[in-house]
Amino acid sequence: MPHLIVEYSANLDPQIDIDALLVELHAAAAASGVFPLGGIRTRAARREHYRIADGHPDNAFVHVVARIRHGRPLDVRQRAGTLLFETLCKSLEVVYATRPLGISLEVQEIDPDVSYKQNNLHEYVAERERSRP
Numbered sequence: 289m290p291h292l293i294v295e296y297s298a299n300l301d302p303q304i305d306i307d308a309l310l311v312e313l314h315a316a317a318a319a320s321g322v323f324p325l326g327g328i329r330t331r332a333a334r335r336e337h338y339r340i341a342d343g344h345p346d347n348a349f350v351h352v353v354a355r356i357r358h359g360r361p362l363d364v365r366q367r368a369g370t371l372l373f374e375t376l377c378k379s380l381e382v383v384y385a386t387r388p389l390g391i392s393l394e395v396q397e398i399d400p401d402v403s404y405k406q407n408n409l410h411e412y413v414a415e416r417e418r419s420r421p
Contacts, residue, residue: 289398290323291355292372294332297340297348303383304350306332309376313352316375322360322368326410340390348383349390352376358397369395 292313296306314330317323340347354372356365373393383389 289327289355289357290317290329290368291353292317292328292330293353293355294330294350295335295353296332296350297338298334298336299345300348300350300383300389301334303387304380306334309350309379312375312379313372316371317354317368320368320371322364323356324410326407326413341388344388347388347390349392350376350380351390352393354393354395355398356395358400360397365395365397369393 292310294306294310294313296304310330310332314328317328317330318325338349340349352372354369356368360368376393377384377391380389380391384391
C-alpha cells in the first residue's frame with residue numbers, strides 16, 4: 289500500500305494534466321523504497337463543488353491523501369510523505385506561480401482492525417517483472 293487519492297478543484301483542468309500528475313506520484317511512491325509496487329493505488333477525484341478562501345473563482349486546490357498500512361515508524365512515514373509532497377509541488381510549480389493555489393498532502397494510517405482487502409496484484413506484478421526481456 290499506499291492509496292494515493294488526489295482531490296483537485298475542477299477549475300484546474302485547463303492547467304494541469306491530471307494523468308501525468310498521477311504517473312509522477314505513483315512513480316515517487318514506487319521509488320520511495322517504502323511501498324511494494326503491487327500495493328500502490330493512485331487515483332484522482334475532480335471536485336466540481338468547492339469554496340476556497342475568499343471564494344474567488346480563480347482560487348484552486350490540490351489535496352493528496354496517502355493512506356498507508358498501519359505500524360510504520362514516524363521517520364518512515366515522514367520520509368515517504370516528504371518525497372510525495374516534493375513531487376506534488378514540483379509537478380504543480382508552474383500552476384502555483386500563476387494562480388492562487390493551495391497544495392496539501394496528508395499521510396493517514398489505515399486501521400488494521402477495520403480494513404478488509406483481497407489482492408492478487410503482487411503476484412501479477414512479480415510475474416510480469418520475471419517475464420521482461
